[in-house]
Amino acid sequence: MPFHQLVIEVPGTEAASAEDACNRLGAIALSLADAGDEPLLEPKPGEMPLWQSLRLRAIFSVSIDPKIAAATLEAVLCLPPDSIGIEYVEDRAWEREWIKDFRPMRFGKRLWVSPAGQRPELPAEIILDLDPGLAFGTGTHATTALCLEWLDGGVTGGERVLDYGCGSGILALAALKLGAAEATVFDIDPQALQATRENALKNGLAARIAILALDAAIEGPFDVVLANILAGPLTELAPRLAQTARTGGGLVLAGMLAPQAAEVAQAYRAWFDIGPVAEREGWTLLAGRRRPE
Numbered sequence: 001m002p003f004h005q006l007v008i009e010v011p012g013t014e015a016a017s018a019e020d021a022c023n024r025l026g027a028i029a030l031s032l033a034d035a036g037d038e039p040l041l042e043p044k045p046g047e048m049p050l051w052q053s054l055r056l057r058a059i060f061s062v063s064i065d066p067k068i069a070a071a072t073l074e075a076v077l078c079l080p081p082d083s084i085g086i087e088y089v090e091d092r093a094w095e096r097e098w099i100k101d102f103r104p105m106r107f108g109k110r111l112w113v114s115p116a117g118q119r120p121e122l123p124a125e126i127i128l129d130l131d132p133g134l135a136f137g138t139g140t141h142a143t144t145a146l147c148l149e150w151l152d153g154g155v156t157g158g159e160r161v162l163d164y165g166c167g168s169g170i171l172a173l174a175a176l177k178l179g180a181a182e183a184t185v186f187d188i189d190p191q192a193l194q195a196t197r198e199n200a201l202k203n204g205l206a207a208r209i210a211i212l213a214l215d216a217a218i219e220g221p222f223d224v225v226l227a228n229i230l231a232g233p234l235t236e237l238a239p240r241l242a243q244t245a246r247t248g249g250g251l252v253l254a255g256m257l258a259p260q261a262a263e264v265a266q267a268y269r270a271w272f273d274i275g276p277v278a279e280r281e282g283w284t285l286l287a288g289r290r291r292p293e
Helices: 012-024 066-076 094-101 142-154 170-177 190-202 231-236 238-244 258-268
Strands: 003-011 029-034 053-061 085-089 105-107 111-115 126-130 160-164 182-186 209-211 222-228 245-257 272-280 283-290
Touching: 003 012, 003 066, 012 029, 012 053, 012 066, 066 085, 105 142, 111 142, 111 170, 126 170, 126 190, 142 170, 142 222, 142 245, 142 272, 142 283, 160 170, 160 238, 170 182, 170 190, 170 209, 170 222, 190 209, 222 238, 231 238, 231 245, 231 258, 238 245, 238 258, 245 258, 245 272, 258 272, 258 283
Parallel strands: 111 126, 160 182, 160 222, 182 209, 222 245
Antiparallel strands: 003 053, 003 085, 029 053, 105 111, 245 283, 272 283
């Protein structure tokens, strides 16, 4: 079914009022985006920061006259006449829109990540077929790319790997493709676990990967521990992740912005020799080795 979309720019302080007005008019879905170029860094727990200038997109059924809805919103929100954009939107499988821009990508010297059914134009030694579904992780984000490049050089064969916060399973599955013996994955999102399971089957790796339920215990030790999440959880998880790594085992942490890297590294220094090894687009990768007790 097609839709009408109204595009409204409002100050961040008016976000709640604009959302409420759209909902009262029967909006099916709402999304907020930055109307300028203002980065938002990781918020503190409980914070819900918004940009100073917002672009609100409200989806309405075609049964609602978009001109009347726009005029009503302009009056309610005290906006100038004709300031709300109106767009006609064809129905699509929105959860599959990402695939239009997803192409085979190489990480390091050996590893390629490809959407299912596509193959790299160049000769490829190792190909991971991937469909993230609704989970995070295709390799297009800088933090995932940094981890994949580390794996390409860091996995030599036979390792036991833990991927904490697995998303699509991309890191664990890439490690297996590169020669790791087995992998264990964990995520709090059931969709991530489902995506990982499907990608493991697609690549013939299901027998070598353990996908843990939310209440399952993580049994180490592991030769490589991976966590590509956010700086706050990485810091809080330091004691737990340290317990899973064997002496001499590798630790790879991503998901933190460059200014956050020192604090995250400090949280792990009681157990690991650790430091930044790569940076991309403002994101930092930390890697280190577990010291003897």
